[in-house]
Amino acid sequence: MTSQDNVPMTRAEKQQAKRLKRFDNPWMNPKLLWGLGLLLAIVALGLLGRIFWDPDLVFTGSAPLKLPPVGFENLRRQEGIWDYPLGTDGGGRDMLAMIIVGAPNTLFVGLLASLIGMSIGIFLGFSAGFLGGRIDDTIRVLADVMITIPPLLILVVFQSAFGDVTLTMMALLIAGFVWQSPTRLIRAQVLSMKQSGYVQMAQLSGASTGHIMFREMLPNLVPYLFGSFIASVTTSIVTAVGLEVLGLGPQRIPTLGRTIYEAINAGALIQNLWWWWGIPTLLLAVIFIGLLLINLGLDEVSNPRLRKLS
Amino acid sequence: MTDKPVLTLRDLSIEFPTTKGIVQAVKHLNLTIEKGRRVGFIGESGSGKTTTALAVMQMLAEPGRVASGTIDLAGVDVLALSEEEMRLTRLSRIAYIPQGAMNSLNPVMRIEPQLWDGIIAHEGTLDRAELKRRSDEALASVGLPTHTAQLYPHELSGGMKQRVCIALGIILNPDLIIADEPTSALDVVTQRQVMQTLKDIQAKIGSGLILIGHDMGLMAQSVDELAVLKDGELVEHGTVQQIIENPQHPYTQDLISSVPLVGGDSFLNPERNADAPRRDSSEPLLRFENVRKDYGDVTALHPLSFTLEGDTPQIISIVGQSGSGKSTMGSIMLGFNPPSQGRVLYEGRDIYGMTAAQSLEFRKNVQAVFQDPYACFNPFYRVNHALKFPFKQFGLAKSDAHTQQAMEEACAAVGLDPDLVLSRYPHQLSGGQRQRLIVARALMLSPKLLIADEPVSMVDASLRATILSNIYDLKDKYGISILYITHDLATAYHVSDYVMVLYKGHVVEAGPPKEVIGAPQHPYTQLLIDSIPWPDLNRSWGQGGSGWDPAAQEAAAAQTRTVLRGDISGFALTQG
Incomplete structure (x- = not known):
């Protein structure tokens, strides 16, 4: 089958071989690894930060006001100092402590919301696709109607009615708006899989409905579930940050969105306090880029046609 | 024969680089197709039949490439053509009817504009009446009524769609038609009708025809020469007569003997008759x-x-x-x-x-x-x-x-x-x-x-x-x-x-x-049996060709x- 076994390879051929090797193990996908790295860095920031930095500095008045990051000057010609390396905000809170506590909080809301949303989606999607009939009609209509309702509108009403909410509470509310698309996706997949030969084979083998659903179908859905999960994490975080920036998130717990809300509220843009809103925005960008890279990477893992040979 | 051969493949090798090294899909293939001849490529899936055809069209899927050899299309070196020259060559000089072609029609376009597309792409915009004349002519040549032009693909049966695809292929009178398993999704009766159409039209425009397939019976009824491919190598090549009556290569012999015939020797060897498993119930199974x-x-x-x-x-x-x-x-x-x-x-x-x-x-x-x-x-x-x-x-x-x-x-x-x-x-x-x-x-x-x-x-x-x-x-x-x-x-x-x-x-x-x-x-059973392609030259489809009228037989069947x-x-x- 192979030719030119003993001919020394040129450089281009060696590179080609290396790429092919990477092609062989789909999980060694550079995009996926970079994305995971970025998200893990945020988690590590939260964990290590609590050990090496003082999280109590997030309380109002625990530091001087409006200090710039080290190496910069604010409008009052104050130099940044190493006690507060990323500066402080208008309420006298340390920015480093704020992101150590806030960034993982934001990620937590996103992950929890989409975890709940996905679970609902898997349950409803399977029920609709597998059982069919009236149950299918009900679930499909429900999901389609919910998709047309703008989530922010409802959430704004809810949050203002509740007043102060906890992170978990907010995640639950957001979860109510991220289950529709996984439901539809899984329903469609289950419908087509139900006709497939191996499901018929399993039926012939006397398999129970539970076995067919969870042992025969679910494993083949894993790539879709992963992709859908990451997409809904992104949606959840966008929704959560949107609410927080409107001032509707948790009032006493620091999150990236809340920090941006306070910065805007205190006129940080006019006073040139760029670190106040800039640093949380940067971290949000890192989270989104991380999620995007994971999504692209997973796409390539589950769909070999997207993987490039050269 | 004074005419130059339509297609000459000389020492053609095609390879696909993969992780496990280079796979040679076609190895040192030499073949000549004369004008007006029908050549069958037969072999199992993966034997390089389709790959060869695609190489002639310069349509090999990435990362496949022609490693060596030449493809000569009536005096033109195909491999030396630029992308634009190749585009002009496709359809006008070589037509390719892909596998499952009937699913390749655009479902939201009527048949007529799909036929015109090919003409316009090669000859520029023509007068509407001229376009219409030519598309009607093409449809008539494959035995479809003129009003078919106004229909959408889903309004046609499988056999009719396949004929439309043949009409698409021959509309520019190509030198060579490549048909890749043109009847694989059709049942025997329609298969016979479609193959008849393809043979008639090929004889009319006098082009070469490559028929790709794996059914020895269909080949025997349809082509003049047969090329047997196995693992990318041409193991046997000759006229159908030679190959069917006196196959040399063991693989060819296998292919011929694997076609079960009505009558003739059984491929089964009943040894003993086991009893049915003991049943507890006296009711019928x-x-x-x-x-x-x-x-x-x-x-x-x-x-x-x-x-x-x-x-x-x-x-x-x-x-x-x-x-x-x-x-x-x-x-x-x-x-x-x-x-x-x-x-x-x-x-x-x-x-x-x-x-x-x-x-x-x-x-x-x-x-x-x-x-x-x-x-x-x-x-x-x-x-x-x-x-x-x-x-x-x-x-x-x-x-x-x-x-x-x-x-x-x-x-x-x-x-x-x-x-x-x-x-x-x-x-x-x-x-x-x-x-x-x-x-x-x-x-x-x-x-x-x-x-x-x-x-x-x-x-x-x-x-x-x-x-x-x-x-x-x-x-x-x-x-x-x-x-x-x-x-x-x-x-x-x-x-x-x-x-x-x-x-x-x-x-x-x-x-x-x-x-x-x-x-x-x-009558219906008779119709089915008449439509079986026999790998036997004496028992030809063609002989009954003129008297063979499936519509009449089906009508009789309904009665x-x-x-x-x-x-x-x-x-x-x-x-x-």
């Missing part, structure tokens, strides 16, 4: 009571009653074209598709009203082999899952070691090496291996009844006979009764004890195969009543 199935307004199966006693193992064949209701019958028997009327009784119990325990008992005793061996394995599991799981589910397994032993024995019985096969994933096995594994699965469970729905229609021709004899062994050695659903009369002739011919949901002729298929009386031939013991059919 399977009984249809006035079963009818409707899909909306369409009746797929008209009321039908039969009784299969199951005391002696028998093979009952159900033959018919696609749409005749034969697969519907299969799924009704398996309990997947409740009938609109009537009852299906397994050992006296209605299979659509069983308790969980009865249902498990029914499942254990009624198993199936499906058409598509690629879909039958869950891609997530190793293939042994499909064998191991039902074995345990039905309480047949005494221990893991016992399961393993049973799997290995079953694999060995169908001619597979258990060590090589069982721990693989489905995508690592060929279609033939998978189908044999499904047969092995049936063997392991030793049901009383096996429903085999087109078990070999998606398997390479050379493997069909082997798999069929595996299935036959189930009856012969293990005493399993089999319902064999197929469109292939020749195999039904050999394996079955009783044949039912289904036409539009009615049984039109039924009886022992020697009578029904050997000497058909119903004629069911012909019931002889009976056999253990099976009784009553038309309801």
Whole structure:
């Protein structure tokens, strides 16, 4: 089958071989690894930060006001100092402590919301696709109607009615708006899989409905579930940050969105306090880029046609 | 011959770089196609037939490349052409009718503009009347009425769509037509009509024709020369006469002998007749009571009653074209598709009203082999899952070691090496291996009844006979009764004890195969048998060509009543 076994390879051929090797193990996908790295860095920031930095500095008045990051000057010609390396905000809170506590909080809301949303989606999607009939009609209509309702509108009403909410509470509310698309996706997949030969084979083998659903179908859905999960994490975080920036998130717990809300509220843009809103925005960008890279990477893992040979 | 050959392939090699090194898809191929000649490329899937054709079109899929050799198209070196020159060459000089071409028509465009596209791309915008004249001419040349031009693809039947694709291919009078399995998705009657059209049009415009396929019978009826490919090498090349009457290469001999014929020698060797498994019930094994199935307004199966006693193992064949209701019958028997009327009784119990325990008992005793061996394995599991799981589910397994032993024995019985096969994933096995594994699965469970729905229609021709004899062994050695659903009369002739011919949901002729298929009386059965392409030059399609009128025969079929031939013991059919 192979030719030119003993001919020394040129450089281009060696590179080609290396790429092919990477092609062989789909999980060694550079995009996926970079994305995971970025998200893990945020988690590590939260964990290590609590050990090496003082999280109590997030309380109002625990530091001087409006200090710039080290190496910069604010409008009052104050130099940044190493006690507060990323500066402080208008309420006298340390920015480093704020992101150590806030960034993982934001990620937590996103992950929890989409975890709940996905679970609902898997349950409803399977029920609709597998059982069919009236149950299918009900679930499909429900999901389609919910998709047309703008989530922010409802959430704004809810949050203002509740007043102060906890992170978990907010995640639950957001979860109510991220289950529709996984439901539809899984329903469609289950419908087509139900006709497939191996499901018929399993039926012939006397398999129970539970076995067919969870042992025969679910494993083949894993790539879709992963992709859908990451997409809904992104949606959840966008929704959560949107609410927080409107001032509707948790009032006493620091999150990236809340920090941006306070910065805007205190006129940080006019006073040139760029670190106040800039640093949380940067971290949000890192989270989104991380999620995007994971999504692209997973796409390539589950769909070999997207993987490039050269 | 004064004309230059249409196509000359000299020392052509095509390779695909992959992770495991370079795979040579085509190796040093030398071939010449003269003007007006029809050349068949025959070989199994993966033998390089389509790859060669695509190389001629310069349409090899990435990362494939022509490694060496030349492709000469009537004096033009194809490999030296630029992308733009190649674009102009395609269709105007070489036309390619791809596999499953009938699904490549644009579903939202009428037929006419799709025909015009090719002309406009090569000759620029022409006068509308001129375009219309040429598209009508092309449609007429493939035997389609002019009003077809105004229809959408979904309004045409499979055979008509395939003819439209041929019209698309020949509209610019190319020097060479490449048809890649043009009839693979069509049933025998339509296949014969389409091939006739293709041959006529090729003779009319005098181009060369490459016909790619794997059916020796179809080749024998359609081409002048035959090129046999195996693993990318041209193993034999000659006129059809030479190759069919005096094949040199063992692979060619295999290909020819693997085509089952009506009459002639059987490919089966019945050794001993096993008794049917002992049954506790005195009720018949399977009984249809006035079963009818409707899909909306369409009746797929008209009321039908039969009784299969199951005391002696028998093979009952159900033959018919696609749409005749034969697969519907299969799924009704398996309990997947409740009938609109009537009852299906397994050992006296209605299979659509069983308790969980009865249902498990029914499942254990009624198993199936499906058409598509690629879909039958869950891609997530190793293939042994499909064998191991039902074995345990039905309480047949005494221990893991016992399961393993049973799997290995079953694999060995169908001619597979258990060590090589069982721990693989489905995508690592060929279609033939998978189908044999499904047969092995049936063997392991030793049901009383096996429903085999087109078990070999998606398997390479050379493997069909082997798999069929595996299935036959189930009856012969293990005493399993089999319902064999197929469109292939020749195999039904050999394996079955009783044949039912289904036409539009009615049984039109039924009886022992020697009578029904050997000497058909119903016009529809005669039509089916006339359409089989024989790998025998003396028994030509062409001879009956002028007098062959499928429409008239079908009309006669609709008028004629069911012909019931002889009976056999253990099976009784009553038309309801």
